[in-house]
Amino acid sequence: AFVVRDRARNGDRASWDGRLLFKIGSRSGLQTTEVSVFRPESVGFQNGVQVMGQAGTHFSDFVVIDANFVDANNDGVHDNTTYPNHTRIRTRTHVDVYPNPDYLENPFPSNASGDYQAGGLYETYECVVINAGSLLGVSNGTGGAYPIRYKATIVVSNPRSITADVHSVTVHENFGRSDLGPGEADDAAIPMYANPGDGNTVLGWEMSFVIDGRLMVCNFRGTIGYTFNEDPNAKFGWSVMRPINEIYYNHGAGASSEPMVDGVPFSERYPIAKQPLKDMEGNVFERPVRSGGQLVQGSVILGAYPWISWDGTDITVSCVAQYDGPLRAGFIVAGSSTNWYLASPDGPVNPNRGNMSTVVTSMPVVSHYLRAYGQNTNGTGGSRIMNAPTGFTGSMWQYHAQGGEVNPYYPILKKPFVYQMYVGNKYSEVDLSTFQDSGYILYWPMNEVVRFDQDSMVRKVGSQTPYKYSDITNRTTLGTISEESYRAVQYHKTLTQDFAGNGLNGQLGVGAQFPFEKKDALGAWAAGEAEWKAAFDQNIAEGGRWFESLNYLNGGVDRLNEMVQDFNEGQYGNSVYFQPGGKVSVNVP
Secondary structure, eight states, X not given: OOOEEOSOOTTOEEOTTSOEEEEEEEETTEEEEEEEEBOGGXXXXXXXXXXXXXXXXXXXXXXXXXXXXXXXXXXXXXXXXSSOOSSOEEEEEEEEEEEOTTOSSSSXXXXXXXXXXXXXXXXXXXXXXEEEEEETTOOOTTOSOEEEEEEEEXXXXXXXXXXXXXXXXXXXXXXXXXXXXXXXXXXXXXOOBSOTTTOOBOXXXXXXXXXXXXXXXXXXXXXXXXXXXXXXXXXXOOOOOEEGGGHHXXXXXXXXXXXXXXXXXXXXXXXXXXXXXXXXXXXXXXXXEEETTEEEESOOOBOEEEEEOTTSSEEXXXXXXXXXXXXXXXXXXXXXXXXXXXXXXXXXXXXXXXXXXXXXXXXXXXXXXXXXXXXXXXXXXXXXXXXXXXXXXXXXXXXXXXXXXXXXXXXXXXXXXXXXXXXXXXXXXXXXXXXXXXXXSOOOOOBOEEEEOHHHHHHHHTTSSTTOOHHHHOGGGTTTSOGGGGGGEEEESSEEOOTTSSOOOEEXXXXXXOHHHHXXXXXXXXXXXXXXXXXXXXHHHTTOOHHHHHHHHHHHHHHHHHHHOOTXXXXXXXXXXXXXXXXXXXXXX
């Protein structure tokens, strides 16, 4: 698999053709939404070796679309003249984008003003941009960030060339709501409401929309939620946020009355809803049952940084917590491309088990977490966050393709079904071809996989507000909760997943181990813990700040990583070690 560092960051998104990159930035202390042009024409091969061109040539400079609203004078006027605010957004944390549904051809050739012109020297994108944050004048009684949509026109000069650049950005003064009531203003930016009477917006962040703007998935208090509206230009009428595994039962093929979308059954329009989702062992994520506002039966999918493919086929999720709480490891794909299994892909998206070298507030937290999860170390892997989708071969959504053109460089893996995406700030490719090939009885990548313990989820979450996982994701309680809290999502130490989609997982027998167990990472950590903890605590006692003290911890992490990382297979992920006579087996029915 091919990996290259470039401009993608956590929380970034790419346009539907992969040529625009959107990010949350910061200018003069203001949070901003920004856009850059990716130039795949600068990528090529020389003597079989990939060449990215000269430094800085494959991305244009970022241009500000919108900056946070600042009103120091309390006069209702944005005070910063350098970075304008068009939307009255006060705070923003994440960004997503989809094509403005009012345009059939998008992007289209244009003049410099963004007007359609056949054979024009410019290319115009009509976008719906989404930020998670808060709006001036909008009171949300439930608290938390919520999706805010606005429309923007982005004109690209010298399109599809090594000098492509952002020529201009215009934020529309009105959203163009389809459900505008008498006396209502058609604002530039609008939130989303399920019930207009209660005054509470649809909550969620790290959101992702399908290409028609009707279906959104997001991080909803530590779980993966979804909402749907038949009208993408509406402010009201969004379905109540529900766990993504309920989509089959509420709107999909398992619904008592499956809705139609433009005359097509919901599950045909969005194939992720055609069958129920299931974990790697084939256990179906049943419809959650609540009693008195509590989860008493069934389960939800714990995760963060979700993304749904443009055609509603699959979702990707990071579902394993790091040591400071955020779920930024354990990258999975689930949907019709994986036969609705939660699949842990091999390759650079999952090079090891987790990450323990980012933010750690105390050494006991690290030790406790390591025992519970059996994590590996950060090493070359980093966070596993899908941030900027680019394409999926073999689907309606081809990377950098328009009008039937084929990009000669992507995908690097010349396979029929390959996701191309930025994961952990790196361009990566995920091959799902074996799931789509009926000729495979089974296929074992021999990599480590994530395991969902649904019973543990019910036990640990049942007494809480539905879908609230503060005992798992809140860093302030991370070091005091029982180890069982972590077992809702963990790594399977003795199974490797069947990537043919038939559920014929391999059982690791005697003489077959993953590097973490083979090299006794727990023992290595225990042996060095006292030394690293003493150095950490001494630096704190001498007035050092905790993140500076992490240098002492990271020294220990690096030593541990050198021992447990399988560098022979590092670019593909940790693989099974076989000793003489070792085996992986399965009982074929």
